[in-house]
Amino acid sequence: MAESLVLIEHHRQQVKRPSLHAITLARKLGGEYALLVLGHRLDGIAASLVSYGACAVVVADDPALAKPLADRYATVIAEAARKRGAKTILGTSSTFSKDVLPRAAALLDAPMVTDVVAVEEMDGSISYRRPINAGSMFAIVKVEGDRRVLTVRGTAFEAPAADAAPCPIKRFDFDAASLPNGIQFISREERKSDRPDLTEARVVVSGGRPLKDKETFERLVGGLADALGGAIGATRAAVDAGMAPNDYQIGQTGKVVAPELYIALGISGAIQHLAGIKDSRIIVAINKDPDAPIFQMATYGLVGDLHRIVPQLIESIRRA
Amino acid sequence: MKILVPFKSVPDPNDATVVGAAASTPKSVINPFDEIAIEEALRIRERGEAAEIVGITIGAPTVDEQIRAALAMGVDRAIRIDDSRALDPYAVARILRVLIEKEAPHVVIMGKQAVDDDSNQVGQMLAGLLRWPQATFVSKIEFLGNKTRARCTRETDAGLEVIEIKLPAIITTDLRLNEPRYVSLPGLMKARRKSIEVLTCDQLGVTVRPLTTVISTARPPKRAAGTRVESVEELVTKLRQEAKVL
Numbered sequence: 001m002a003e004s005l006v007l008i009e010h011h012r013q014q015v016k017r018p019s020l021h022a023i024t025l026a027r028k029l030g031g032e033y034a035l036l037v038l039g040h041r042l043d044g045i046a047a048s049l050v051s052y053g054a055c056a057v058v059v060a061d062d063p064a065l066a067k068p069l070a071d072r073y074a075t076v077i078a079e080a081a082r083k084r085g086a087k088t089i090l091g092t093s094s095t096f097s098k099d100v101l102p103r104a105a106a107l108l109d110a111p112m113v114t115d116v117v118a119v120e121e122m123d124g125s126i127s128y129r130r131p132i133n134a135g136s137m138f139a140i141v142k143v144e145g146d147r148r149v150l151t152v153r154g155t156a157f158e159a160p161a162a163d164a165a166p167c168p169i170k171r172f173d174f175d176a177a178s179l180p181n182g183i184q185f186i187s188r189e190e191r192k193s194d195r196p197d198l199t200e201a202r203v204v205v206s207g208g209r210p211l212k213d214k215e216t217f218e219r220l221v222g223g224l225a226d227a228l229g230g231a232i233g234a235t236r237a238a239v240d241a242g243m244a245p246n247d248y249q250i251g252q253t254g255k256v257v258a259p260e261l262y263i264a265l266g267i268s269g270a271i272q273h274l275a276g277i278k279d280s281r282i283i284v285a286i287n288k289d290p291d292a293p294i295f296q297m298a299t300y301g302l303v304g305d306l307h308r309i310v311p312q313l314i315e316s317i318r319r320a
Numbered sequence: 321m322k323i324l325v326p327f328k329s330v331p332d333p334n335d336a337t338v339v340g341a342a343a344s345t346p347k348s349v350i351n352p353f354d355e356i357a358i359e360e361a362l363r364i365r366e367r368g369e370a371a372e373i374v375g376i377t378i379g380a381p382t383v384d385e386q387i388r389a390a391l392a393m394g395v396d397r398a399i400r401i402d403d404s405r406a407l408d409p410y411a412v413a414r415i416l417r418v419l420i421e422k423e424a425p426h427v428v429i430m431g432k433q434a435v436d437d438d439s440n441q442v443g444q445m446l447a448g449l450l451r452w453p454q455a456t457f458v459s460k461i462e463f464l465g466n467k468t469r470a471r472c473t474r475e476t477d478a479g480l481e482v483i484e485i486k487l488p489a490i491i492t493t494d495l496r497l498n499e500p501r502y503v504s505l506p507g508l509m510k511a512r513r514k515s516i517e518v519l520t521c522d523q524l525g526v527t528v529r530p531l532t533t534v535i536s537t538a539r540p541p542k543r544a545a546g547t548r549v550e551s552v553e554e555l556v557t558k559l560r561q562e563a564k565v566l
Contacts, residue, residue: 070456071447071451074448095457095474096477098440098456099457101444102442102443102444102448103444103445105448106410106413106446107448110410111410111531112409112410112441112532113532127535131438131540133333133435134435135540137537138540139537140534140536140537140538141532142535143532144532182486183454183484183485184483185483186471186482187481187482188476188480188481189480191479203565246475247477247478247480253432253494281565282559284555296545297542299546300549300558300563301547302551302552312552313552
């Protein structure tokens with residue numbers, strides 16, 4: 001049975017939408033696929049997943065899985081993959097999947113390919129395309145063996161339609177008492193925000209070091225994002241300077257985004273940052289340096305002082 | 321406490337000319353995330369919580385230059401596994417596993433990913449193979465309970481997360497853990513006297529073959545530069561009428 005197993009992520013009783021994009025790759029690979037979800041009190045989550053064309057929604061629901069601890073999650077994922085005879089185990093690239101899936105791969109004695117953006121078929125064998133060197137190059141990777149683990153770039157695959165006849169929800173039983181116990185959850189910083197999630201937003205407004213401080217960043221980047229109903233991002237420099245929290249960072253080691261509209265304020269365009277935005281449909285750059293590299297890839301560039309321009313832009317958008 | 325730091329030699333990411341330039345000989349450096357791991361190990365030793373730091377790398381003799389750099393930073397001794405094949409992360413993890421079982425460190429600290437292939441796998445795979453706890457993408461490490469546990473702050477998509485792991489364990493570093501020191505002249509002098517042990521996979525009794533192979537590499541199509549606009553009004557008009565995103 002050439003089955004794929006797609007790991008679905010959730011947060012605060014909601015499916016994380018980008019994690020659904022891995023389903024699109026599972027469909028391309030052909031054959032049946034099941035969705036796997038781990039956690040505790042998952043009835044609502046499981047019910048919301050039945051129409052994505054999977055053969056089953058496999059649910060590992062136990063108090064021992066209430067927190068996403070890598071040692072336990074990887075053990076359960078590997079066990080589920082083995083029991084179902086899954087050949088391909090895949091999830092959408094995120095800090096969650098990158099934490100648990102390589103560990104699961106090792107438990108399955110299987111190789112792994114990170115950040116797949118396309119699959120190509122040549123002479124009956126599949127190869128995977130993935131960005132390397134901070135996105136400045138692509139590599140085509142061939143995999144041996146009959147089982148493999150993949151993470152896919154959510155921005156490279158469409159969201160799947162939820163229009164299939166409902167599939168069964170199957171409880172995955174495992175021995176919770178025998179799970180590893182080496183990692184203990186202590187706390188997570190919870191930040192309330194009315195803004196959309198960075199990786200799901202239609203519009204992203206992002207700021208760099210010239211925003212100067214937290215207050216200016218919030219007033220200009222935050223103000224423009226709110227005028228457009230968008231999310232906020234930041235460069236590594238802006239994060240390091242304390243203007244924005246760490247999880248706002250976009251780029252090679254942060255998040256990869258591909259919104260309809262990406263607005264870069266005071267961002268010069270370091271390769272590590274461009275790696276995280278280059279699949280955006282429209283890129284707007286506002287920067288006072290006319291030679292900033294970002295202008296080479298921006299759809300629309302405006303040279304000037306963002307402290308003067310951005311309030312005008314907010315005003316102009318709000319007026320319309 | 322004994323700390324083991326695996327590190328990789330990569331083309332210098334700050335040298336824009338090296339990317340994809342197969343013809344020239346690119347300058348190599350210690351993978352920046354691994355350099356952060358080395359720095360953290362040094363700080364742990366400096367605050368009296370570790371007695372020894374062992375650096376490990378895999379490669380041909382050409383990587384000895386990066387080993388010297390690690391020794392000059394302050395790593396006590398280094399091991400090079402002599403293997404010049406194009407290994408994949410799982411092969412690397414399987415080799416490191418054998419050496420880790422032999423060296424029996426209390427903690428392994430390493431970069432979360434190498435900046436050349438960006439895979440972000442080895443630390444987690446190693447933890448899986450060893451059945452050790454793991455803390456990935458770490459920006460703060462604190463040892464507790466007479467160094468039987470480590471409290472780690474992780475940088476996740478949802479914000480900062482704090483976990484405690486039992487030792488021995490694998491920790492992978494994120495950018496904000498620290499800023500690595502520069503190599504000092506006395507450090508360099510000292511590094512010359514430190515030994516580099518060279519081992520082969522045969523000597524370690526490990527036979528691995530990479531299961532993933534890069535068949536080819538290519539540059540992605542360049543995104544065409546667009547239009548310069550002269551004013552906010554023009555920008556808004558374009559976004560509205562041409563791009564239709566407003």
